[in-house]
Amino acid sequence: MTKTHGFDTLQIHAGARPDPATGARQTPIYQTTAYVFRDADHAAALFNLQEVGYIYSRLTNPTVAALQERVATLEGGVGAVCCSSGHAAQIMALFPLMGPGRNVVSSTRLYGGTVTQFSQTIKRFGWSARFVDTDDLDAVEAAIDDDTRALFCESIANPGGYVTDIPAMAKIADKHGIPLIVDNTSATPYLCRPIEMGATLVVHSLTKYMTGNGTVTGGALVDSGKFDWSASDKFPSLSAPEPAYHGLKFHETFGNLAFTFHSIAIGLRDLGMTLNPQAAHYTLLGIETLSLRMERHVKNAVKVAEWLEKHDAVEAVTYAGLPSSPWYQRAQKLYPNGAGGLFTVALKGGYDACVKFVDALDLFSHVANLGDTRSLVIHSASTTHRQLTPEQQKAAGAAPNVVRLSIGIEDADDLIADLDQALASAGS
Known part of the structure; x- marks a missing residue:
């Protein structure tokens, strides 16, 4: 499927192909922990990030991969990473950007759990959050300093249903050379496509409207592929050599998919916030009627x-x-x-x-x-x-x-x- 198809078509077909082994039309639940390598060279290439494929279901799984492709397509991103919850998606989004002493400037109008996560929990990583009314654009800009690594807001805020001026927030983020992260849970890509308005990253609690039936928890992180991670030294996780991969530079190596690959190869590998394949299956079914x-x-x-x-x-x-x-x-x-x-x-x-x-x-x-x-x-x-x-x-x-x-x-x-x-x- 291509992004030129209509939304109603993409929500059914994006990421979904007949199973090559059985011809099953609905995406199967690949309930497996690990995957057999063709040979030793194949295994080495996968672990060196020289070839894309399946290694271990904490990192990649075919059912989850189908969901990732569908969510990325609907949001207009180059890639997506699905994880265990919306809260997990938020930490996954911040993980490559932040470091001890760094801060995120965030909207005051957020889900209460997010306010707690940002005001309390992330302190344990040495990160901090500065909360501002995003309708006051001067206050947003004033809150940004040399240690700010992202702006964060919700497209339609929970609980109040307020709508954010995403293009205005994106303009500020661009001016300061930092990414804009938009939680699009309450709107879904049917009502709002933040990437088209200038957002760098989009996060979702798939638990909500995307699945739509109250059966599973899940999260998603969508990469716009439009941010230049090497334009400054603010984001060394993406622009500098990565010791865990023999000095590989994610942005230099993977280009516009740098954030996506980092979130899988480092984020899922080390944080372990994995979405299980059955939850991915339920969400795929839900999105068909989004x-x-x-x-x-x-x-x-x-x-x-x-x-x-x-x-x-x-x-x-x-x-x-x-x-x-x-x-x-x-x-x-x-x-x-x-x-x-x-x-x-x-x-x-x-x-x-x-x-x-x-x-x-x-x-x-x-x-x-x-x-x-x-x-x-x-x-x-x-x-x-x-x-x-x-x-x-x-x-x-x-x-x-x-x-x-x-x-x-x-x-x-x-x-x-x-x-x-x-x-x-x-x-x-």
């Missing part, structure tokens, strides 16, 4: 958000698909297929009303997930964002009076009826 699902997610979200905005118990709705949203015009310009199916609702009754509301819902499942075919709800301040300070919660769009809704593909009128009775229960 555009159909996203169209319905968006359609339902618009209808539900419009209804909620008019409800007496509701203080505010953050959905960028509403004309009242300050991000509406940006969403219309940059996200023409819709602003996604994720947003938050602030209730006038505060924290207690949110708890009662969540407990009263029937069709909406109270879970720590999003992007399922089923509609989901969570009170972020007491769950996913619980570890954050009140100031961080508010900045992330997860204040105590806010609930997050992930709108599924059910009948929208049934969802509205469920929300209506739950709001009545919360008010009583």
Whole structure:
């Protein structure tokens, strides 16, 4: 398949070929740990990165490889590496870029687990994160210094559904000679293609919309292939000799696939954040209907958000698909297929009303997930964002009076009826 085919065609066919051994049309689950080498020379060539092939399933697996090709194609990248979760994908993205004393400038509007990962966990590597409001481009630029190695944002932010001005962020990144990393989980490549807007790397939690059925966890890291890793001495992992491969220089040797090869040969080899082939299989199946699902997610979200905005118990709705949203015009310009199916609702009754509301819902499942075919709800301040300070919660769009809704593909009128009775229960 080529990237000239339409999205609906690519989501089914990219990376999928009839199995050469059996003719099986669906990509098989290659449930194997290791692969037999043709001879000693073949084995040596694989380990020297002189030949591409399969060695050991921590590094490469045919089922996972099919998924990697499909995700890379849909995102418009030159390559992709799939791993065990979205959190793993974020560490994989930073791993070749960072070092002790280096920092990443990141949006304040992020999933709570990402804020914790960036503000707490990466300190153990000697890295740090600087959080800024990415709508304040001057603040973004002011936060960059000589030790900054990347900008990080979400295309459609979780939990608030805010939409990021990716071209503006990319312009700043280019000016400072650093990559822009965009988490495209909430948008998916159907609604947003960050690489076309100037992003260097794209990460996904495949667990969410890409799989779409709440069955597996997985992550992906997509390489645009457009960044010059040798333009400065900021990224020695990619531009300088690699001791583990007898002085091989990844960018000099692999060109626009340098980041992809490094993430497999070093990242997966040493961090071990492997995606299992069965999870890859489920995700391949899910992606086949991605555009159909996203169209319905968006359609339902618009209808539900419009209804909620008019409800007496509701203080505010953050959905960028509403004309009242300050991000509406940006969403219309940059996200023409819709602003996604994720947003938050602030209730006038505060924290207690949110708890009662969540407990009263029937069709909406109270879970720590999003992007399922089923509609989901969570009170972020007491769950996913619980570890954050009140100031961080508010900045992330997860204040105590806010609930997050992930709108599924059910009948929208049934969802509205469920929300209506739950709001009545919360008010009583």
